[in-house]
Amino acid sequence: AAQSGLRFYSSAVHIQTVGVIGSGQMGSGIAQVLAQVAKRNVILVDSKKESIEKSLININNLLTKQLNKGNITEAEKSATLSRISFSDDIKSVKDADMVIEAIVENPEIKSKLFQELAAICKPGAILASNTSSISITQISANTKTPENVIGMHFMNPVQVMKLVEVIPALGTSQNTVDVTLQLAKEMGKTTTLSKDMPGFIANRLLMPYINEAVQAFDEGLGTLEHIDTTMLLGCNMPMGPLALADFIGLDTCYSIMNILHTQLGDKYRPAPLLKRYVEAGRLGKKVGHGFYLYK
Numbered sequence: 397a398a399q400s401g402l403r404f405y406s407s408a409v410h411i412q413t414v415g416v417i418g419s420g421q422m423g424s425g426i427a428q429v430l431a432q433v434a435k436r437n438v439i440l441v442d443s444k445k446e447s448i449e450k451s452l453i454n455i456n457n458l459l460t461k462q463l464n465k466g467n468i469t470e471a472e473k474s475a476t477l478s479r480i481s482f483s484d485d486i487k488s489v490k491d492a493d494m495v496i497e498a499i500v501e502n503p504e505i506k507s508k509l510f511q512e513l514a515a516i517c518k519p520g521a522i523l524a525s526n527t528s529s530i531s532i533t534q535i536s537a538n539t540k541t542p543e544n545v546i547g548m549h550f551m552n553p554v555q556v557m558k559l560v561e562v563i564p565a566l567g568t569s570q571n572t573v574d575v576t577l578q579l580a581k582e583m584g585k586t587t588t589l590s591k592d593m594p595g596f597i598a599n600r601l602l603m604p605y606i607n608e609a610v611q612a613f614d615e616g617l618g619t620l621e622h623i624d625t626t627m628l629l630g631c632n633m634p635m636g637p638l639a640l641a642d643f644i645g646l647d648t649c650y651s652i653m654n655i656l657h658t659q660l661g662d663k664y665r666p667a668p669l670l671k672r673y674v675e676a677g678r679l680g681k682k683v684g685h686g687f688y689l690y691k
């Protein structure tokens with residue numbers, strides 16, 4: 397039994413260094429948990445310098461909060477920070493054992509990035525996408541190593557939420573699945589497996605609910621507060637749907653609805669108001685203005 401336990405544990409041991417592409421809300425959280433909980437070295441890459449600076453400040457602030465609460469020591473904080481390096485050059489992940497992508501939710505941009513990653517990364521490196529809804533099989537198609545490509549869908553905020561949905565694509569190898577499940581476990585997460593279908597499990601169920609709330613608000617069914625409070629107190633949701641949409645990012649919600657709509661049919665048509673807010677740049681909490689205003 398001890399031997400088989402050891403064998404099970406060893407499956408993700410060779411993942412020492414992880415590249416994370418995209419240092420937005422999700423990439424930042426993934427990098428922090430990889431460094432802090434799974435104790436892996438992380439290279440966090442973003443094409444925008446401002447995004448990298450913001451991410452460093454965010455991670456530092458979150459660790460300081462934990463320190464002030466007495467949840468971690470100064471040594472743990474600095475050890476976590478020392479495991480994360482930042483870069484604006486994608487080639488800096490060339491020696492990583494695994495790369496987790498968390499860039500904008502756009503199929504063409506993601507596919508292009510995965511082709512680039514497959515060319516840059518060392519043979520056998522696992523390439524995971526944190527996409528909320530895009531087909532992993534499509535993302536893996538032009539990589540020449542589809543057996544190494546997988547969906548690893550974290551929830552927001554990554555530091556707090558306990559779940560990772562793991563999505564094997566058509567050509568994903570069992571080894572890639574095993575290593576990914578094990579790494580998620582070492583990050584302190586519980587995993588579920590989902591078939592590679594639009595929205596996977598979480599967003600197939602969540603997004604139509606958020607979209608319906610946006611449509612209902614547009615029709616004047618209730619005020620923002622009344623819609624959110626009804627779901628919060630009447631249905632025991634931890635957040636109202638419109639506050640949740642702001643938290644996720646309205647651009648991300650809109651992109652996911654578009655994918656559900658294109659691939660699963662009219663039932664999933666994005667609410668026109670959601671589109672209008674995205675066009676207006678009211679993307680939610682990350683920009684200070686969505687359905688609600690944020691200081």
Ligand code: NAI
Nearest residue numbers: 418420421422442443444447498499500501527528552644
């Ligand atoms: P975000 O807008 O906060 O961050 C995206 C980051 O990617 C930005 O910093 C941007 O500069 C960078 N970026 C864009 N294109 C790039 C490229 N080609 N190379 C390098 N960096 C690039 O977005 P967020 O919310 O972090 O979402 C990222 C991904 O995670 C999306 O696929 C989204 O669907 C998924 N996701 C989002 C969740 C959420 O609640 N926001 C939850 C789970 C998954």
